[in-house]
Each structure stands twice: as structure tokens, then as C-alpha cells.
Amino acid sequence: MNRLAHFLILLTLVCFSSLVSATEDKFHFDSPQQSALFLELTKELRCPKCQNQNIADSDAMIAVDLRRKVYELLQKDYDRQQVIDFMKQRYGDFVYYQPPVNPMTIWLWLLPVLFIFIALAGIVITRKRQAPEISNEQLAKAQAILERDE
Amino acid sequence: MKKIAVYLIPLGLFLGLSVFLFQGLFSDPRDHQSSLLNKSMPEFVLPDLMNIEKTYTQDVFLGKVTLLNVWGVWCITCAIELPYLKQLQDEGKYIVGLYYDQDIDPDFGIKTVQRVQQEVKDKLSQLGNPYAYNIFDVKRNLSLDLGVTGAPETYLIDQQGKIRLHHIGDINPRVWNKKFAPIYDALVAQ
Numbered sequence: 001m002n003r004l005a006h007f008l009i010l011l012t013l014v015c016f017s018s019l020v021s022a023t024e025d026k027f028h029f030d031s032p033q034q035s036a037l038f039l040e041l042t043k044e045l046r047c048p049k050c051q052n053q054n055i056a057d058s059d060a061m062i063a064v065d066l067r068r069k070v071y072e073l074l075q076k077d078y079d080r081q082q083v084i085d086f087m088k089q090r091y092g093d094f095v096y097y098q099p100p101v102n103p104m105t106i107w108l109w110l111l112p113v114l115f116i117f118i119a120l121a122g123i124v125i126t127r128k129r130q131a132p133e134i135s136n137e138q139l140a141k142a143q144a145i146l147e148r149d150e
Numbered sequence: 151m152k153k154i155a156v157y158l159i160p161l162g163l164f165l166g167l168s169v170f171l172f173q174g175l176f177s178d179p180r181d182h183q184s185s186l187l188n189k190s191m192p193e194f195v196l197p198d199l200m201n202i203e204k205t206y207t208q209d210v211f212l213g214k215v216t217l218l219n220v221w222g223v224w225c226i227t228c229a230i231e232l233p234y235l236k237q238l239q240d241e242g243k244y245i246v247g248l249y250y251d252q253d254i255d256p257d258f259g260i261k262t263v264q265r266v267q268q269e270v271k272d273k274l275s276q277l278g279n280p281y282a283y284n285i286f287d288v289k290r291n292l293s294l295d296l297g298v299t300g301a302p303e304t305y306l307i308d309q310q311g312k313i314r315l316h317h318i319g320d321i322n323p324r325v326w327n328k329k330f331a332p333i334y335d336a337l338v339a340q
Contacts, residue, residue: 048297048299049299049300051179060300061252061290061300062298062299062300065290065293065294066294069294088185089185090185090186090294090295090296090297091185091297091299092184092185092297093185
């Protein structure tokens with residue numbers, strides 16, 4: 001019984017997986033490179049309506065339209081950067097997951113580095129301050145204790 | 151004294167972070183300015199929804215301050231804002247609809263134009279018609295060029311055919327008075 005259930009679950013999963021791959025089959029590409037580029041771009045472009053999904057993942061109508069537009073542009077021999085620029089012109093930097101480097105966003109990269117340096121400096125300074133000064137007298141005392149134990 | 155200063159650092163960091171996160175609670179992630187702001191309307195050639203033989207281009211907006219309202223009968227928020235748009239029209243605002251249909255998938259289905267027209271007529275006779283005319287964005291290409299993310303959305307277009315404002319969501323008295331009125335009044339006064 002248990003085995004049968006497992007088999008049925010597996011069977012449904014297999015059926016669904018073929019369904020999922022079939023949905024994108026309406027786009028036909030001349031070359032596997034173009035097809036790969038399409039998949040890559042739809043993963044990196046963000047759906048403007050459902051903001052935490054890429055357009056490959058989303059079922060919103062705008063995502064469907066954007067996928068179709070990416071396909072159209074690739075058929076017109078746009079390269080990767082041209083497609084991204086096309087989308088950015090319409091939907092802003094927002095539509096591409098990789099933010100541009102500008103005076104506003106540079107902090108995304110600088111802050112973690114700054115944090116590391118400040119934390120390191122803090123550690124070094126406190127270490128230095130706390131370093132106990134051991135006098136010769138204390139050393140001799142410790143030595144005496146050690147020798148006694150032996 | 152120095153010790154107090156050291157203890158104040160984490161407190162300061164905490165307060166700074168709190169303020170940053172607190173304002174995040176009220177920021178709307180959908181509220182980002184259109185990248186087409188102060189640019190001319192994208193080029194297009196599209197038919198009138200009610201009279202398919204008639205076509206419009208971007209030049210149709212020249213010489214007038216226009217509110218371009220993106221809508222569809224399937225959109226519930228659009229139905230809610232229609233009466234207010236009607237009121238704006240009664241006050242003398244010039245409103246043009248950019249209509250798009252959800253059921254027309256260029257890759258698959260075709261819904262007859264007659265059916266779309268009938269749906270629109272029914273809706274507008276029920277809720278009031280604020281539109282001077284409706285541009286039918288058949289394949290949603292103009293919407294894409296305009297950076298439309300859904301419906302309703304509204305663009306304020308000046309006499310030179312430039313986009314001066316892009317609002318995502320419905321227009322209501324609050325949005326109008328706060329967001330549209332200052333720019334609209336300044337444009338009309340020109």
C-alpha cells in the first residue's frame with residue numbers, strides 16, 4: 001500500500017514537471033545560445049507588479065508581457081545588454097536585480113567593508129588596552145607555584 | 151566621561167537603525183518614480199476602441215493638458231475610481247482612456263472587438279463615462295513602453311506631449327489634491 005502511494009506521488013510529480021517545461025515551449029529559438037540567454041534574462045529581470053519574483057517565475061500579466069517582449073527583442077538580435085537597457089528605459093533600474101553603482105547605491109558595497117575595518121580597529125584597540133602588564137615579580141610567583149606542584 | 155561616550159555608541163546605533171526601519175514601515179515599495187518622467191510620449195499608432203478604423207498617434211496629446219487613464223472592465227479598482235474621474239471631467243479635466251484587455255493574449259486567444267466594446271459600453275453606462283475617447287492598446291505594447299505595471303494607472307501629459315506625472319493606483323480626492331492638483335493647475339495656468 002505504502003509503495004503504491006509512493007509510486008502515485010512520483011507519477012503525479014513527473015506529470016507536473018512535464019507540464020511546467022511545456023509552458024515555455026511556445027517560444028522557439030534558432031539557437032541554444034539564444035534560448036539560454038532568454039532563460040538567463042527572464043531570471044534576472046524583476047516583475048514590476050509582484051516585486052519579489054522574477055519575470056520567469058511570475059504569472060502576473062505584466063510578467064507574461066515582459067517575457068514575450070524579451071523574446072521579441074532576442075528575435076530582433078538584441079544582445080543581453082540591449083534587452084536590459086530596453087527594460088530599464090521603461091521600468092527604471094528597479095526592473096533589473098543588479099543595482100547600478102552610483103553615489104546613492106555605492107554604500108551597498110562600501111558599508112560592509114567599512115564595517116569590517118571599523119570592527120577590526122575596535123578589536124585591536126580594546127586588545128591593546130586590556131593587555132595585562134605582567135611584572136617580573138608576578139612571573140616569579142607563578143614560577144614558584146608551578147615548581148611547588150611538581 | 152569617556153566611558154559614557156563609549157556606552158552611548160550602541161544606543162546611537164540602535165536609535166539610528168530604529169528610525170531607518172521605522173520609516174521603512176511607511177514606505178510604499180510600489181511608489182517609485184516613472185523613468186519616463188518629463189519625456190515625450192512614446193510613439194504609437196493605435197485604434198479608437200469604439201471606432202476601430204480611426205487611429206491615434208502620440209501627436210493626439212499636443213496642445214492640451216491630458217489625463218491618460220489606463221484601465222479595463224476587469225479591473226475592480228478602476229470601477230471604483232470611475233465615478234471620481236467622471237466628477238473630474240465635469241470640472242473640466244480632459245481625460246483619455248488607454249484601454250487594454252486581459253483576455254487577449256497575442257499568442258493565443260482572440261476575443262472579438264465587438265465583445266470588448268459591449269463590455270466597455272455596459273460598464274460606462276452603469277458608472278458614468280469620463281473619457282473623451284479610449285485608445286485601444288490591442289497588444290499592450292504602448293502600456294509596456296509607458297512602464298505600466300497594472301491598472302489603474304494615470305499619466306498627466308502636458309501641452310507639449312510630455313509626461314509630467316505617473317500615478318500607480320486609483321485616483322481619489324486625496325491623491326488628486328496632494329499629487330495631481332499642484333502640477334495640473336500650474337500646467338493649465340501656462
